[in-house]
Amino acid sequence: MGKTLFDKIWDSHVVVKKAGHPDAVYINTHFIHEVTSPQAFDGLRKRGIPVFRPGKTKATADHNVPTLHQDQPIKEALSRHQVEMLTKNTSEFGVDLYGLGHRYQGIVHVIGPELGITLPGMTIVCGDSHTSTHGAFGAVAFGIGTSEVEQVLATQCILQYKPKRMKIEINGQLGKGVLSKDIILYIISKISASGATGYFVEYAGDAIRNLSMEARMTICNMSIEMGARGGLIAPDETTFAYLKGREFAPKGTDWDNALAYWQTLYSDADADFDSVLSFDAADIEPQITYGTNPGMGIGITGHIPALEEIEEKERPSFRKSLDYMHLQPGKPLLGQKVDYVFIGSCTNSRIEDLRLVADFVKGKQKASDVVVWIVPGSKQVEAQAKAEGIDKIFADAGFQLREPGCSACLAMNEDKVPADMYCISTSNRNFEGRQGPNARTFLASPLTAAAAAITGKVTDIRSFMQ
Numbered sequence: 001m002g003k004t005l006f007d008k009i010w011d012s013h014v015v016v017k018k019a020g021h022p023d024a025v026y027i028n029t030h031f032i033h034e035v036t037s038p039q040a041f042d043g044l045r046k047r048g049i050p051v052f053r054p055g056k057t058k059a060t061a062d063h064n065v066p067t068l069h070q071d072q073p074i075k076e077a078l079s080r081h082q083v084e085m086l087t088k089n090t091s092e093f094g095v096d097l098y099g100l101g102h103r104y105q106g107i108v109h110v111i112g113p114e115l116g117i118t119l120p121g122m123t124i125v126c127g128d129s130h131t132s133t134h135g136a137f138g139a140v141a142f143g144i145g146t147s148e149v150e151q152v153l154a155t156q157c158i159l160q161y162k163p164k165r166m167k168i169e170i171n172g173q174l175g176k177g178v179l180s181k182d183i184i185l186y187i188i189s190k191i192s193a194s195g196a197t198g199y200f201v202e203y204a205g206d207a208i209r210n211l212s213m214e215a216r217m218t219i220c221n222m223s224i225e226m227g228a229r230g231g232l233i234a235p236d237e238t239t240f241a242y243l244k245g246r247e248f249a250p251k252g253t254d255w256d257n258a259l260a261y262w263q264t265l266y267s268d269a270d271a272d273f274d275s276v277l278s279f280d281a282a283d284i285e286p287q288i289t290y291g292t293n294p295g296m297g298i299g300i301t302g303h304i305p306a307l308e309e310i311e312e313k314e315r316p317s318f319r320k321s322l323d324y325m326h327l328q329p330g331k332p333l334l335g336q337k338v339d340y341v342f343i344g345s346c347t348n349s350r351i352e353d354l355r356l357v358a359d360f361v362k363g364k365q366k367a368s369d370v371v372v373w374i375v376p377g378s379k380q381v382e383a384q385a386k387a388e389g390i391d392k393i394f395a396d397a398g399f400q401l402r403e404p405g406c407s408a409c410l411a412m413n414e415d416k417v418p419a420d421m422y423c424i425s426t427s428n429r430n431f432e433g434r435q436g437p438n439a440r441t442f443l444a445s446p447l448t449a450a451a452a453a454i455t456g457k458v459t460d461i462r463s464f465m466q
């Protein structure tokens, strides 16, 4: 019996295996940020132990950082404290920090890949659920809790039960205006926000193969939103071309050796998955969510389910969700007024996302009553956007290009969508209050968000493509 890609990587990293116990798994790379690391460092301090392999940990400040005036002290006291703690802890324990002002600073899941720290075949953890993003490179990457952050800092290993394996195949040709964000929102709407609970998902099929690395990251990023432990994609020429020459990627003969290993990283033809799902790319239209979990999504021309279409036992939560959103069952979303547009987050804030949006808005103007925030995923993305003149296109359109951070993805910083406002957002979560107290979120692709920025309403991007 062959092995799945997940098994190949997992099994080769197990250092201790004992029946009835979690595996002790070696971790190649540990990313940390300001939210989930302070208690972990406190724990080490209390026990009087160092970070076991400080070179294997990389830190950045992203959740609490402002996205305007990053050269000035952080105004919010709690945010300032968190970021200061990260600076203090990393310097005390000898961990590299790409903090505010550093040219590599950015959202942890954006900088790892763009710096070539994230590599195929690695095990990667971070005290952050969207660590699944790194799986796009054919790595086993997953989020962990604060006590596990301490465990990894102390031992470079983690105790974990091995998850089940699921394969999701998407074959066929994507339609016009349909992005990888639409693929993943579509899958989650079909299998629900808990449809992959207990599984590690491998995405396969020619629709996935044809995606760029940026687009693959968007898919793996949202694995967690269907309950999966993580998601991964077998590395291929697209992966290798993306990595070649990146700051921390192997060079020279190290590259050749690494490449030889990476080329063995795929699921064998006879590998056994615990579950296999298939979708046809041609069935996917641009997607949008209407509710308060990422599984509550529809095609842009569809309608919010009528009450009768919802299972009896799910009706109370469905109603609560629509009450929060101030939306009616059975109604379409096209034409719904939008107040804010947020293009950013570890789902869609990479240079390719910004290029797509810029190509579309070039020569257009935002609707007068819409606030548009474009928040690059990293300093490098910001610099690249400026080098390409994308900043000018945004300025001409009335869009604000801000500085890197998580921003309004979770509003744990100064960027909050005001109460009762509708925000179309390229992020990954639409929970109640996620973008600010009582703010209402529609999740969508960068193109669908950009279309709404121009019209001020939920719009089918394809109406611009005739």
Ligand SMILES: CC(C)[C@H](C(=O)O)[C@@H](O)C(=O)O
Residues within 6 Å of the ligand: 035, 036, 063, 127, 128, 129, 130, 143, 410
């Ligand atoms: C703050 C952090 C722990 C959290 C996560 O784990 O995902 C955040 O990044 C999020 O997206 O909700």
Ligand code: SF4
Residues within 6 Å of the ligand: 062, 063, 107, 108, 109, 128, 130, 345, 346, 347, 405, 406, 409, 410, 427, 428
């Ligand atoms: S951008 Fe959003 S989803 Fe990503 S790490 Fe930051 S808060 Fe979490």
